[in-house]
Amino acid sequence: MVFYLISSLVALPYRRATILLTLALAFAAVLACSPSGKDDAIASPTPAATVVVVRSGEALFSGICASCHGLSGEGQPNWHIRKEDGTLPPPPLNGDGHTWHHGDGFLYKVVRDGGKWMESPDIPHFKSGMPAFGEQLSHDEIVGVITYVKSLWGDKTGRGMSIREWQAEVSLKDPFPAGP
Numbered sequence: 001m002v003f004y005l006i007s008s009l010v011a012l013p014y015r016r017a018t019i020l021l022t023l024a025l026a027f028a029a030v031l032a033c034s035p036s037g038k039d040d041a042i043a044s045p046t047p048a049a050t051v052v053v054v055r056s057g058e059a060l061f062s063g064i065c066a067s068c069h070g071l072s073g074e075g076q077p078n079w080h081i082r083k084e085d086g087t088l089p090p091p092p093l094n095g096d097g098h099t100w101h102h103g104d105g106f107l108y109k110v111v112r113d114g115g116k117w118m119e120s121p122d123i124p125h126f127k128s129g130m131p132a133f134g135e136q137l138s139h140d141e142i143v144g145v146i147t148y149v150k151s152l153w154g155d156k157t158g159r160g161m162s163i164r165e166w167q168a169e170v171s172l173k174d175p176f177p178a179g180p
């Protein structure tokens with residue numbers, strides 16, 4: 001019994017050492033198998049695919065348009081009441097306002113050239129707060145962001161029919177301009 005106790009006391013440090021050594025070897029093995037930073041870069045999506053995702057209409061909308069038109073395109077409250085500077089607050093683009101009355105070509109011009117495009121000496125009271133994005137966005141990006149806006153309309157109806165159908169019909173006469 002005494003012998004057994006002594007031998008286990010002596011053995012204890014060795015056991016600890018064995019456990020520690022095993023742990024150290026396991027750790028080293030994990031380190032050896034884990035990929036280096038370089039391999040990680042190769043395994044991630046290609047830059048081209050990333051650009052397509054980031055540049056999608058939805059990403060463009062939340063990045064550039066949502067600050068004024070709202071994250072879901074809901075617009076600002078009282079959007080139809082003119083402010084002191086003569087401009088209107090940003091309207092809803094989600095199908096609740098009247099965006100869907102306009103054809104694709106009209107919507108394209110509003111985004112490319114801004115609301116200034118609609119200002120005219122014939123309507124002196126009208127001043128627009130919608131900026132122009134023609135310098136910032138390519139043709140495809142403008143079409144993409146408008147296509148995204150149209151996807152927000154869901155199956156809402158107006159004038160007794162689906163507003164998407166209504167807008168599609170108007171767009172037959174007023175389509176997106178041809179690309180560059």
Ligand code: HEC
Binds near residue numbers: 067090
């Ligand atoms: C600085 C605020 C601001 C930003 C940013 C902005 N808009 Fe506007 N937008 C407006 C205002 C204000 C109007 C109302 C224009 C008017 O009175 O002519 C408007 C009008 C519009 C209209 C016409 C709506 C209608 O029912 O006639 C469209 C379409 C539109 N914006 C799309 C966009 C898109 C797409 C983006 C992002 C690329 C964007 N806007 C970014 C302020 C903004």
